[in-house]
Amino acid sequence: MQHDTLLVEIGTEELPPKALKGLSEAFTSGLTELLKSNDFAFGDVRPFASARRLAVQIKNVAAQQPDKVVEKRGPAVEMAFDADGQPTKAAQGWARGNGIDVKDAERLVTDKGEWLLYKAEQKGQSLAAVLPGLVAQALKQLPIPKPMRWGSSDAQFIRPVHTLTMLYGDALIAGEVLEIQSGTQLQGHRFHCPEGTSISQADDYEAVLEKAWVIADFAKRRAIVSSKIEALASELGGHVIADDDLVDEVTALVEWPVALSASFNESFLAVPKEPLIVTMKDDQRYFPLHDAEGNLLSKFIFITNIESKDPQQIISGNEKVVRPRLADAQFFFETDKKVTLESRLSALDNVLFQKDLGSIKAKSDRIAHVAAAIAARLNGKSDVAERAGLLCKADLGSQMVLEFPETQGVMGMHYARNDGEAAGVAEAIYEHYLPRFSGDALPESIEGAAVALADKLDTLVGIFGIGMIPKGDRDPFALRRAAIGLLRIIVEKKLSLDLAELVSIAKDSFGNLLTSASVESDVVDFLLGRFRSWYQEQGISVDVIQAVLARRPTRPLDFDRRVNAVTEFRKLPAADALAAANKRVGNILAKVDGSIPSTVDKALLTESAELELFDALTSASAQAQASLADNDYTAALTALAALQQPVDTFFDNVMVNADDAAVRSNRQALLAQLREQFLQIADISLLNG
Structure with a gap:
């Protein structure tokens, strides 16, 4: 049987950069699973993905399914013949459906009885006959939340489709997918090769596209992006601020990556680095640089999708684009500093936390009370924790945080320092948001940990206390994340705290706002239940976790020791x-x-x-x-x-x-x-x- 390389490519308009990697993985796994379930043998699989294409190259694919014998069992013999030994209607109907006479049927004898049996040899279909349907099915299974239509077509996909190539060795497989006929034309680079290119051999896919100024392999292109950024950063005497997600996104945006550097006025460095980094990375997809001490440099690197004969024009254009954004950050910072964090507290009375639980100001008051109590139990500075708890949400009303929400907490730290708050208050304001995600850093100070715990407890107890328990995937207040963060702080910082006591303190801070009589036990059980997913991620056996949960130890550090x-x-x-x-x-x-x-x-x-x-x-x-x-x-x-x-x-x-x-x-x-x-x-x- 013939075996050869199969290439399937869908040429599109620019695909969503944050979705490209996932789409490529889903398309590759979907198509290979369909080939496997349809009995097509194949070898190594290689995915390709760039801004304007999804493709899969599969080695040693069989040209045809193997022939196979299909057994079709009929009625039991005792039901297939009447008392005179004549075939019943059931037996006749079954035989007719299989194109045979009842007398031609074989017998299947088992320990449970005897049945009529028909064995038919089923001829394997060719890859050419089956592939268009498999490709269409694989594309239909992609995780696309909002497919679109284009032109007068009824086809739907994440972006308009322009080309389809299904090539088996040097043979084009004819067929239509998404109302596009299979052909040998491939899209080249939008600017360097707008006329596109053609392909005659599936094995040549990567090389053909490279001549058309397209690095089609996502992993290879990502490695080029990373190496060029690192090399240019070294030339500039700086270090790239690591961000794997940004590297993935930029890799998805370009097909022929070229690294260039630009700069901005050093006067902007008087602004805290965090909003500057946010605007460079999130708004412009630039790679900021810092020195060996972690200080932001007035230089940045960006990846362009074109190899220009006059790169200075591109550099100047990017410097011109980023300048007003940095100027905005500078303006917001200088304006925000004119008033203190404390003076912003009254405005938080008009910002709702939750309609049954009051404002952000009310939440801040509760956090301050609970944080002081926790800090006292940890032999920390309760006055610092209380002050930090009171001010921890005050920066939400600042112009900087309104423009750059990602900087909440960190701007509160900078403004607290500017206001001359007591030592430790500013740091605790920043730390109270930690950990923000799985694997994130934890608060370093006792006071920061106290405020972080108080904030998470307030949300958990408050939301449970009004009966809004998370169900299924619904968790609008991110209570699961808050619970895991709370447990991580206590366990990893080895804090001797009891969940039952903490929940009781938090509950008391709400006065008579809460309506659930079982809120304390519900929250403690919810927190203990989070241990299961946390430990499973660490490879701990479920039965070990259940053995400890059965005893309901409410001190997380003690729970961890038992596990x-x-x-x-x-x-x-x-x-x-x-x-x-x-x-x-x-x-x-x-x-x-x-x-x-x-x-x-x-x-x-x-x-x-x-x-x-x-x-x-x-x-x-x-x-x-x-x-x-x-x-x-x-x-x-x-x-x-x-x-x-x-x-x-x-x-x-x-x-x-x-x-x-x-x-x-x-x-x-x-x-x-x-x-x-x-x-x-x-x-x-x-x-x-």
Whole structure:
């Protein structure tokens, strides 16, 4: 059977840059999965994507599906013939549908009975016959939220489509997709090769386009962008401010990347660097530079999609474009400094946080109160935390933050410094937004952590308190993100805080605004529930997390220690047996009517196996309690792991439900004490062997 390289390319208008990478991955996986499900063998797969094309090149694709035998089972033999042995209507209809007589049918005999059977050889279809439909299906499955129409066409896609190429080796596969006929014409670079180019061999795709001034491989083009930026930054004596998303977006915008540098007036550097960086990166897609100390330089790098004979014209044009944006930032900064953060608080009374929970000013007052209480528990400066909490949202009314929302918090820090606020207040204002996303930095100061926790608690308790619990994907107040951020701060900074206590403090700050009677337990359960997704991302087994959750420890740092301890315990040889034993003990004790004695009467222990378990439990318990006093759960579980052999021996030789009531209760008490030792840490009966 013939095997050759398959090329499929969709030539379009400029595709959305932030979506290009995802579209390419989805198109590649979709088409290859369809080839696989349609029994076409193939080899290596290579995706291509640029501003004006999506393409896939697949090596060693089979020219035809393999022939195969299709078995079509008919009615059971007992239902296929009547008492006289004549075919029933059911059998005749089935045979007619398969183009045979009933007498020609084979028999399928199984242990469940005998059926009529028809085996038909199905000829494999050619790739040329199937491919247009597969391409259309792959394109239809792409994640396109709002497809568009163009011209008089009824076809829909994310952008207008101009060309379609389906090439198998040197043979063009005819067909129509999105009302475009397959051909050998490819779009070249919009400016360097506007006439386009043609292709005659699928293997030549990358080389043909490169001659047409297009680097079609996204990864290769991205590497070129990165290397050119780094090289030019080095020449300029600076370092690029890392931003992988920006590199991806610029890579998606250009097909022939050329790096150039430009500069702006140094007077703009008197403005805090954050809004300058935002306007350069987000508005213009420039790459700002900083020096070895992290100071912003008055130079930047940009990627252009054209190799100009007069690059200075392009440089001057970009300098001209960015200048008014930087001037705006400078104006906003100088204007904002004319009033203090504190004077902006009254305006926050007119900014709504949530209609049932009041204004941003009311939220700031609550944050200040809760932050002071948290800082006091952490031996921090409660007055600094309280002041930072009060002012942490004040920059929301500044012109700078209204124009550049990404700078909220950081501008509050700069304005607080300008106002001469006490040491630590400015930093805590900035830190209270941390962490902003997964993997982001945490507050460094105790006071910053206190304000960050207070802010997140206020949102969680407030929204839960009015019954707006997140459901499914709906989470308009980003409560899940707030919960994970709160847990990260407490665990990773090793803060000795109790969720139940924190939630209670936050609830009290709302007065009588909250309507849910169960808000405290609901929020604590929600927070504890976030541990599951957090630990799963770290590779922790779900049953380990469930074993700890079953005990509902409300101190996150304590929860983390237990999870780590149970994870280590699972590696021990005794773990599976003890988990099974705990499950068995739990089942036995659940069936006990009445109370179980709180102590074990050694005089009633007559069997050697139960005496051995009692002695081993006494010794292991003493070691475990000493370790628990130091919060060393790992050592405690290691000590309890020594109980495996005496526990196994006990169950092999001792009947718990003895006829003598006193002996029976005593043995139940022994097992209850065994179970309680483990339950001080986790419910290991939930561990899977």
